[in-house]
Amino acid sequence: MPERPGASAPAVRASLGDSLATGWDEPDGGLPPSDWGRPRGPRRLATVWVFALFTVVLAAGNAWLSDRLTSEVFLAWATVFTAISLQALPFLVFGVALSAALTAFVPASFYRRVMPANPFAAVPAAGAAGMVLPGCECASVPVAGGLMKRGVAPAAALTFLLAAPAINPVVLVATAVAFAGQPEMVLARLAASFGAAVTVGWVWARLGRTDWLRPPRADHDPDAPRLQVFRESMLHDLMHAGGFLVLGGLAAATVNVVVPREWVAAVADRPVLSVLALALFAVVLSVCSEADAFVAVSLTEFSPTAKLAFLVVGPMVDLKLIALQGGTFGWSFVRRFVPLTLAAALVFTFVIGGLLL
């Protein structure tokens, strides 16, 4: 969805819901026209020259810098940042490609047949569907956007977004491996994550307003070749989500390197505080959901319920994910959705942790 002209980028973000909701059914609200973003000839050429220069600078920088970078803190930070970026990249590309395929190749009537029309019935169905997408949270955001584009109720798509990274088979197996001998942890994670995702979906179905969400691009031109729709959709999603993913990776790497583990361990023996501390730790650390069980099991000082909070909150709310959601759905959405999700995840952690652990 192209932003409306006539406002600077930050201003558009601040009031995205309103500014877009008023005008997004204008005739050019569909796929951008074919000359969209095509610069004048000289500028197009200038772009190529700028990047050629950039490549030369990269090579020179590599030759000049590689022996001069010796700061241990900086290098550890750079390693963690590169690791988060490289690790998330395939999931992002996979998610974006899947979302583009949903848009380009699956007819909209398919979703109307598969998903219950009533959002309240569609929410648990979408949560259960989340069990089959083996990916981490970076993949689920573009896929949820693709589902909305095809007319799936936002509440159901959001439930899918929350459930998929937390309860897919890969993550559950990883949890079982990390917590060998504690199968109740796998069960607790499944129950709490599914419960929180469905609850958020129902609340959103009841209270959510469409103009909080950045409206998805209107349906593509039915005459456009499917391959072109696929390419444009991938390009659009990558450009919108990718930068925010990097932003989240920068923040997470900084926290990872700067915050000493002793701070976290200091609150380990307080019953409620320790749960909140590990929930906060999950938010800032932004570990991918396939690995978080291994991190949780290493936090030995903490109670099982606190570890459960780490496992339930992490895949639903973390810095990387917030940035990604902001880029995909807009910030007026994030402002409402993230606190709601965090609250639901914490409530279910306490309830399920109390019952099962």
Place this chain on the structure above:
Amino acid sequence: MNRTAQGIVLLLLGAGALSSSAFSDLYLNYVQPGFRPFLIAAGAALGVLGVSVIAGEARAALRGLPGPETAPASGSRADSDDHGHGTPRVAWLLLLPVIAVFVVAPPALGSYTAENAASAPPPSSSGSDGGGDLGDLGGSAENGPVEMKIQEFIGRAWTDEKRTLEGRTVRLTGFAVANPEGEGWYLARLQMACCAADAIVNRVLITNRPEPEEDSWWRVEGTWQPPEGDLRSVRNHRFTVETMDGVENPPDPYE
């Protein structure tokens, strides 16, 4: 960001992913070995997408499609030229991983992280991977050294109630880390589940050899010093070194 720039950014990003995985072992510093095919696939997909966008632009340029100045609504065009394409400026950050891979190429995490990271926990229950697994130490001859990961070694040491490890010669590989709190130094290896962001440290304490240079890699042979009292209350397992050889950095720095 115009479409040519978007295409080039994606192409560079794809090149970064490919060059660190398909054409070098750099990716081993950041993610697990098994992740390589996914990185290659993602890099190739980004490269193909980037090239196809750039090619589309080049074709349009050759055919001399109307530039913005000849299009009718030039007023709104001037506005949309900078930010009207729906591409947030934050998309430029996609160049940071490119710079990280090509310019900085950060090394694997080492002693700095090992000193600060959380250390591996004792296995959650002694029944789970103790028992039968402990009976078979592997190794060729009865007294030949047994090659072990540090992770396996301390996992065993924490659950080895029958002390089957006692007296066996074990070979471990890791890097040297200072022990700021007391005697000796650590031979450590970082263990990662998914990527370097979740690395936790496995280490053994060595006191009968002088401390080598930090971050230097060593292959040591020696024996476990069985602690007194409850095994699971031990914080650092001690290791008596018999022989010690320097090694080149192993291709996969993590275990």
